[in-house]
Structures are given as structure tokens and as C-alpha cells.
Amino acid sequence: MARLSVPTTARLPSTLPVETSNSAVVKLLNRLSRPSLLSMVLDWLDPTNQSLCPPLLQSRDDDDDDFYPPAGSLEELREIYSDMQQRKGSKREVVDRIVEGDWRNGVTLYQLAMADIQYLYDHPGSLKWTAYKIQRLKTPSSEDAAEGPQKMDKESMPIPRFHPSTFVQNLQAEVLPDIKAHYNLDRPEGMPLWLLRIFILDSPYNTGLARAATSFDASRTVYIAFPDASPHVYLSNSQSTGATTTGESKSLRALIVEGIPKAMSRPRERYALRLAGHATRNLAELLHVKGAGRSNAAGGGWSIYAADDNRRTDSPLNPVLPTPPLSDEDAAENLAGSARKRRALSTKTTHDKYRQEAKQARLVAQARFGDSAKADDGKGIERVDILIEDAFPDGRRREGDAEDGGEDDSSSQQHKKTKGRKSGADLAFERSQDDDDADDARDWKPKVRLTFHGSHVFAGIRQLVEAGIVDGERMPGWMTGEEGVTIGAVRHGRIRGHKGSGL
Amino acid sequence: MSSRSREESLDLSIADQLDDEIASLRAQVESLKKELKIQTSTLMVSEPTRKLLQDRSKKRAVNSLDSGHVAELLKKSDEQVAHQQQCLYRSCASITSLKIRDPDPNAVDGGNVLGLRFEVMSKARFVRPYYVMLNRPYPNSRNLRVHRHTVPPCVPLAGLAARHLPAPKAKGGEADDDDEPQLEQDLPRFARALRRELVRYQNRIGIIGDLHKAAGLNNSQASERDSDAAIIQHISPADAEAKQISVEWSDGKAGRLIIDDDGRIVKMAVQGENGRDRGAVRELLGGNVRIEELMGQLEGT
Numbered sequence: 001m002a003r004l005s006v007p008t009t010a011r012l013p014s015t016l017p018v019e020t021s022n023s024a025v026v027k028l029l030n031r032l033s034r035p036s037l038l039s040m041v042l043d044w045l046d047p048t049n050q051s052l053c054p055p056l057l058q059s060r061d062d063d064d065d066d067f068y069p070p071a072g073s074l075e076e077l078r079e080i081y082s083d084m085q086q087r088k089g090s091k092r093e094v095v096d097r098i099v100e101g102d103w104r105n106g107v108t109l110y111q112l113a114m115a116d117i118q119y120l121y122d123h124p125g126s127l128k129w130t131a132y133k134i135q136r137l138k139t140p141s142s143e144d145a146a147e148g149p150q151k152m153d154k155e156s157m158p159i160p161r162f163h164p165s166t167f168v169q170n171l172q173a174e175v176l177p178d179i180k181a182h183y184n185l186d187r188p189e190g191m192p193l194w195l196l197r198i199f200i201l202d203s204p205y206n207t208g209l210a211r212a213a214t215s216f217d218a219s220r221t222v223y224i225a226f227p228d229a230s231p232h233v234y235l236s237n238s239q240s241t242g243a244t245t246t247g248e249s250k251s252l253r254a255l256i257v258e259g260i261p262k263a264m265s266r267p268r269e270r271y272a273l274r275l276a277g278h279a280t281r282n283l284a285e286l287l288h289v290k291g292a293g294r295s296n297a298a299g300g301g302w303s304i305y306a307a308d309d310n311r312r313t314d315s316p317l318n319p320v321l322p323t324p325p326l327s328d329e330d331a332a333e334n335l336a337g338s339a340r341k342r343r344a345l346s347t348k349t350t351h352d353k354y355r356q357e358a359k360q361a362r363l364v365a366q367a368r369f370g371d372s373a374k375a376d377d378g379k380g381i382e383r384v385d386i387l388i389e390d391a392f393p394d395g396r397r398r399e400g401d402a403e404d405g406g407e408d409d410s411s412s413q414q415h416k417k418t419k420g421r422k423s424g425a426d427l428a429f430e431r432s433q434d435d436d437d438a439d440d441a442r443d444w445k446p447k448v449r450l451t452f453h454g455s456h457v458f459a460g461i462r463q464l465v466e467a468g469i470v471d472g473e474r475m476p477g478w479m480t481g482e483e484g485v486t487i488g489a490v491r492h493g494r495i496r497g498h499k500g501s502g503l
Numbered sequence: 504m505s506s507r508s509r510e511e512s513l514d515l516s517i518a519d520q521l522d523d524e525i526a527s528l529r530a531q532v533e534s535l536k537k538e539l540k541i542q543t544s545t546l547m548v549s550e551p552t553r554k555l556l557q558d559r560s561k562k563r564a565v566n567s568l569d570s571g572h573v574a575e576l577l578k579k580s581d582e583q584v585a586h587q588q589q590c591l592y593r594s595c596a597s598i599t600s601l602k603i604r605d606p607d608p609n610a611v612d613g614g615n616v617l618g619l620r621f622e623v624m625s626k627a628r629f630v631r632p633y634y635v636m637l638n639r640p641y642p643n644s645r646n647l648r649v650h651r652h653t654v655p656p657c658v659p660l661a662g663l664a665a666r667h668l669p670a671p672k673a674k675g676g677e678a679d680d681d682d683e684p685q686l687e688q689d690l691p692r693f694a695r696a697l698r699r700e701l702v703r704y705q706n707r708i709g710i711i712g713d714l715h716k717a718a719g720l721n722n723s724q725a726s727e728r729d730s731d732a733a734i735i736q737h738i739s740p741a742d743a744e745a746k747q748i749s750v751e752w753s754d755g756k757a758g759r760l761i762i763d764d765d766g767r768i769v770k771m772a773v774q775g776e777n778g779r780d781r782g783a784v785r786e787l788l789g790g791n792v793r794i795e796e797l798m799g800q801l802e803g804t
Contacts, residue, residue: 154665161742229743294653305634306653315629316593477607493609
């Protein structure tokens with residue numbers, strides 16, 4: 001270890017060892033399950049990884065009272081861990097062997113990063129991701145313009161390009177000199193994105209003393225995901241919940257957010273990040289809505305235009321008359337049973353009526369949601385926040401609204417949502433429908449904020465529509481998730497700002 | 504004991520056989536149904552059929568049931584003819600418009616949406632069309648705005664929309680944008696420019712796939728060739744717009760080939776073990792100007 005602490009500007013090398021006495025090391029390893037821990041260790045023991053995570057190997061045989069005698073060779077060590085993989089045992093056993101045995105001299109930053117990323121793969125919902133859009137800035141035409149506020153270049157044609165190693169190099173140049181960072185790039189399996197883990201050490205030194213002084217808690221880690229072929233960046237929110245570190249971790253995160261566009265920019269090609277209003281724990285969903293495919297600006301019912309399935313061949317060379325999307329499956333049954341249906345309508349037994357209504361509701365749900373928002377599509381959003389900025393509807397229905405019990409009575413005139421709070425918003429939408437452009441300042445505009453919570457918010461709304469609890473035809477468009485935002489303000493019944501366009 | 508187990512396995516195999524048979528029969532039914540549909544559609548639009556139907560409907564058959572059937576058939580035939588015509592337009596014009604109704608009850612302009620459908624060919628077949636939906640959100644103005652679209656983000660739709668479909672200036676406020684004159688919207692130009700970008704993009708993707716194939720990377724015997732000469736191991740698009748192609752050789756050389764929008768070669772650099780390898784660049788490009796011409800080069804080696 002160096003005797004002198006000399007500040008450097010280089011990034012932290014991956015081979016930098018961290019003492020295993022550090023509580024963070026054990027904590028990081030203990031978070032993993034036994035199988036993933038063992039497979040990770042076997043990965044460490046791969047001959048190609050020896051420069052990054054060298055285990056302690058026996059040089060001369062002394063020290064017989066060692067509880068974990070060092071193995072003679074890599075193969076031997078691999079065998080020991082493979083054996084552990086075969087038989088059952090506790091996680092404790094593996095962690096102890098790593099910390100007190102084979103890596104007692106310290107695990108490297110690379111190993112810690114791997115352990116952290118492995119935890120992320122094992123628990124994909126453990127991080128909340130916020131999507132940012134990368135936008136090109138106008139090249140200032142003069143010195144004065146350069147001083148002024150940045151302007152978006154709306155007419156820009158090139159798509160921002162991401163090159164991992166150049167980006168990391170530039171980002172290091174942007175990070176302040178009194179901070180050290182460790183970068184680890186990884187490509188998760190089955191997802192078209194690059195994952196960059198940044199671990200920050202707020203000390204200009206990279207010696208053991210500095211490392212021992214800082215805690216290795218999660219708040220110092222920031223993940224950035226770069227989806228392939230998409231002008232978006234996903235940033236992980238701070239993971240820690242402790243009150244003491246929030247301020248610090250926020251500032252570290254802010255630093256990174258500032259650094260990203262600068263690191264992406266090149267001479268005469270500047271970029272800025274803009275919040276895309278989308279935050280979720282589900283990376284697959286994020287890739288669907290802010291990814292590389294066709295589905296970015298065609299959510300909800302519009303997804304039938306973006307769907308990439310072979311079921312509906314949309315080729316102009318297909319001579320067969322396309323059946324309307326709603327009756328694909330039961331087209332034949334529809335034709336045959338149309339007469340029967342008419343009869344069923346006329347008899348109007350209650351049972352038939354319910355069945356009819358249920359079918360109608362299903363069709364409406366299909367029309368509004370298309371193929372999206374299925375409960376099992378793995379694209380669940382767990383939280384949607386909507387702020388209603390529409391004026392309160394006039395007194396016409398205020399009495400009804402006041403005694404809003406929350407129970408759905410079937411006096412279909414009163415169109416209610418599931419719970420009382422939504423009803424007010426609902427009326428506001430009706431109102432906004434009536435006079436669209438009366439943006440009167442005198443109107444009373446209560447701040448109504450709706451928060452939808454659940455494992456898959458839009459699938460839940462779809463189920464409500466299918467069950468006939470929410471009137472699918474009068475439901476505002478943002479309830480279908482077609483805007484692709486999880487945070488938004490509603491004015492005139494539509495998400496404000498981008499007027500629903502995906503540009 | 505053993506005979507019993509054999510019996511069981513026999514039973515099992517019979518069950519399996521039956522399952523297989525059922526599956527194959529089902530598949531046959533499916534294909535026959537498909538065939539029936541195609542035959543029906545052909546028959547329905549054929550001139551003699553239509554003539555027959557029209558004559559029948561004019562004659563007013565005595566049997567009311569029959570006339571109902573004829574009317575129904577005629578209606579279906581008309582639909583089929585309309586569809587055929589639409590398909591003809593779609594396959595020839597490559598940009599067609601359609602009318603869509605926005606299901607959102609709060610939609611602007613009463614939910615009227617103009618859809619543009621872009622047909623793009625790739626590998627001798629039509630890919631799923633790209634759609635751009637436009638609406639009229641501006642008060643007192645008939646100007647259009649992109650509402651929804653299925654254009655992938657690697658095609659600069661936003662830039663094209665800003666150029667050809669600029670938003671009208673709000674009266675009064677917004678002195679932000681200096682004193683630029685109010686620009687006119689030009690939908691045909693927008694559609695043409697967008698189609699051009701889509702086709703170029705599809706072509707670039709296609710040509711990279713073709714290069715991949717020409718270098719013999721699709722089949723596994725590529726590695727069996729004599730290992731003295733470094734062979735290309737990997738060809739893939741390196742950026743979103745597929746204008747940069749990364750090429751990797753088996754001896755660790757890595758190269759980057761940059762093409763422009765239309766597939767002309769702009770630049771290429773190869774990094775070998777000891778610095779830049781200009782020889783490899785010359786060998787690969789061989790004085791070619793267009794990316795398509797590389798195909799012969801790759802096939803030759």
C-alpha cells in the first residue's frame with residue numbers, strides 16, 4: 001500500500017481491493033442467494049478474470065491451523081465451489097469462505113460491482129428507473145447566444161449515438177476532481193441495453209485510508225441504462241432510505257445527471273437531458289414505452305398499429321378481407337350467431353342482458369387498450385400520478401358529488417369510478433368536454449391529484465373496464481396508458497405538455 | 504410385469520399417435536380454411552360472379568329469402584372489391600391515408616385523426632406498414648400535428664415534423680422564437696421526406712444483413728476455412744440509424760465503416776494490434792464507392 005496519499009484524477013481501477021473487514025462487503029455478498037453467489041464466484045474463478053479478482057492461492061504450505069486453507073490452484077478452488085453448488089448448505093458458509101478464506105486479502109471493486117449487479121438481476125424490481133430523453137441543443141450562432149439559455153434544436157435530424165467506452169472516458173472528465181468513481185459496464189441478458197454502474201467515493205485519494213473512511217452504502221451507487229437505438233437514458237433513483245444520506249446521495253446523483261449530457265456531447269454537437277415523465281421499476285416496460293421499437297408513441301388502443309405479431313398480416317398483397325380487429329377470434333361465430341343475438345336482445349332476460357353487457361364491456365376494453373395492459377404481459381407500472389388541472393364542474397351535479405358514497409349504484413346517469421375521489425375528476429372531464437376552450441381564470445380549480453398504485457396499474461384499469469365498473473367509452477385517454485407517462489398533469493382531459501404526441 | 508409395462512407403453516404410443524394425428528388434422532383444417540378464404544375472395548371479385556349477382560338482384564327473385572342472400576353476397580363482393588382496390592393503391596403508391604377515430608372522449612377536433620400509412624419493402628416483401636397519425640389540436644387553425652406514430656426512434660420524425668409541419672405561432676405571447684416568419688405546413692413534403700427516411704433506414708438495415716450473409720457469417724462452416732488469413736467474424740450495425748457498421752476480424756482487428764444516408768461509403772478505419780491498419784481497409788473497400796459493392800468483395804474472399 002502506498003505510504004503517501006496523492007490525489008489523482010484517474011478513475012478508480014477495477015482491481016482496487018477493498019478490505020473484507022468493511023461491513024459493506026459482507027452486506028453486499030449477504031444480499032445474494034446461495035445459488036447466484038456460487039455461480040458468481042465460479043465466474044470470478046474463470047481464468048480470464050484472474051487479473052480482476054485474484055483469489056488467495058497457497059504459495060507454501062505452512063499454517064496448519066487455518067480454518068480455510070488456501071487452495072493450491074485455480075482448478076482446485078473451482079472444484080471446491082462446484083462441490084458447494086452440488087450439495088445443500090447455508091449461504092453463510094459461502095460468504096464466510098469468500099471473506100475469511102479465499103479473498104481474505106480483500107475483494108476488488110470489480111467483484112463488488114458484480115455482486116451488486118447480480119443482486120439487481122435477481123431482483124429486477126429493486127431499483128426505480130427514471131427515463132430521460134436525450135435532446136440535441138442548438139449550436140449557438142454567436143458568443144452572446146452561447147451565454148444565454150440553451151435552446152432545443154427541434155429540427156435536428158441525427159439521432160444521438162452512444163459509444164460505451166468513449167462515454168465513460170468523457171464522464172470521468174466531467175466528474176469533479178475531489179470525487180473518485182468506479183465504472184462497470186455490463187450487458188444484461190435478454191435486454192437490449194447497456195447497464196453502467198457508477199460507484200462514487202468522495203475522496204480525491206485512492207488509497208486504503210480513504211476507502212476505509214467511506215462507507216460503501218448503496219446511496220453511492222448510480223445505475224445508468226442505455227437502451228440500444230433509442231434516444232433515451234434510464235437513470236436509477238437513489239436506493240437508500242436512510243434520512244441521513246438522502247441529501248448527499250441526491251447531490252451525487254445530480255452530479256451524474258449533469259455529467260451525462262456533457263459526456264455524450266461532442267464539439268458542435270451538444271445534448272441535454274429532459275425528463276420524459278416516466279418512472280417505473282420495470283425495465284421491460286420502460287423498453288417498451290421508451291425503447292427502440294415502434295411502440296413508443298402508440299400506446300393503449302393505438303398499439304394495434306404497432307403490434308409486431310404475425311397473426312394479423314397487414315401486407316397489401318393479402319387478398320383476404322381483414323376482419324375488424326375486435327372480431328378476429330370469433331368472426332365466424334359472430335356471423336353465424338347474429339340472428340340469434342338479435343333474438344337474445346329482444347327477449348331481454350336479465351341473464352342474457354348481463355352477458356351482453358359483459359361482452360360489450362370486453363369489446364370496449366379491447367378498443368381502448370388494444371393488446372396492451374394485459375395482466376400477464378410483464379409490462380406493469382406500479383405507480384401513476386396524475387394531477388387534474390381542469391376547472392371544477394358547475395353546480396349542476398355538485399349535490400350528487402358531495403354525497404359520493406363510493407358504492408356504484410346502477411343509475412347509469414351518474415357516471416362514477418371505483419372510489420369517491422375519482423368521481424370529481426370524472427366530472428371535471430365531462431365539463432372540459434362541454435366547453436373545451438373556456439379557460440376561465442375565475443373558475444375554481446381544485447388541485448386534484450390521483451395516484452394509482454398496484455402491480456400493473458393499467459391492467460387493473462382494463463380489468464375494471466372489462467368488469468363494467470369503469471365506463472370504457474367515457475374513460476379519459478390517459479387512463480389507458482397511451483401517453484406513455486407515469487407523472488403528468490391533465491388539462492382539458494388530456495395530458496398537458498406534449499399534446500399526446502410522441503415527439 | 505414386463506408384458507404389462509409393454510402394454511402401457513403401447514397404450515402410450517397409441518395415445519401419442521392419436522395426438523399426432525389430431526394435430527396434423529387440425530393443421531390441415533386450418534390450411535384448408537385459409538385456402539377457402541383465399542378462393543372465396545378471388546371468386547367474389549371475379550367479373551362473372553359479380554355480373555351474376557347483379558343480374559339476380561335486378562331481377563328481384565320471387566323468393567324473398569333468396570333475394571336477401573343475394574343482397575348479402577353483393578355487399579360482401581363490394582367490400583371485397585373495395586379492399587382489392589385499397590391493396591392495389593397501397594402496394595403501388597406506398598403512402599396512403601386513412602381515417603381514424605380517436606377513442607379518447609376528450610380528443611381534440613372531435614376525435615378526427617388522419618392516418619398516413621407507409622409501405623416499405625424489405626427482402627422482397629412488405630414489412631408491417633409504419634403509421635403516422637395526425638390531428639388538429641390548434642384552435643382556429645387547420646394545421647396538423649403528429650399525434651401518434653409507429654415510427655421507430657431511429658428515424659428522425661421529430662426533426663421532419665418540425666421542418667415541414669411547424670406549429671402555428673400563438674398570438675400575443677411567445678416572443679421567444681424571435682421574429683421568424685410564420686411557416687406554412689406542407690403535408691405532402693413531410694410524407695415524402697418521412698417515406699424517404701424510412702426506406703433508407705430499411706435499406707441500410709437490409710444491406711448490413713446482406714453483408715453479413717455475404718461474409719459467410721450466417722452458416723457455421725465459416726470457421727472451417729484456412730485460418731491463415733484473418734476472416735471477418737462479425738458485422739453488425741453500430742448505431743441506431745445503422746449508418747455505422749462495426750466489423751471484427753478473427754485476429755482481433757476491429758473496424759468501423761461509416762456510410763451516409765444513401766449507402767455511400769464515407770469513411771472506414773480499422774484498428775489492429777499495432778495501431779491503424781490501413782491495409783485491411785484497402786483490402787476490404789477496394790476502391791468501392793457504395794456499400795452494396797462490398798458484397799462481391801466479401802463473397803470473393
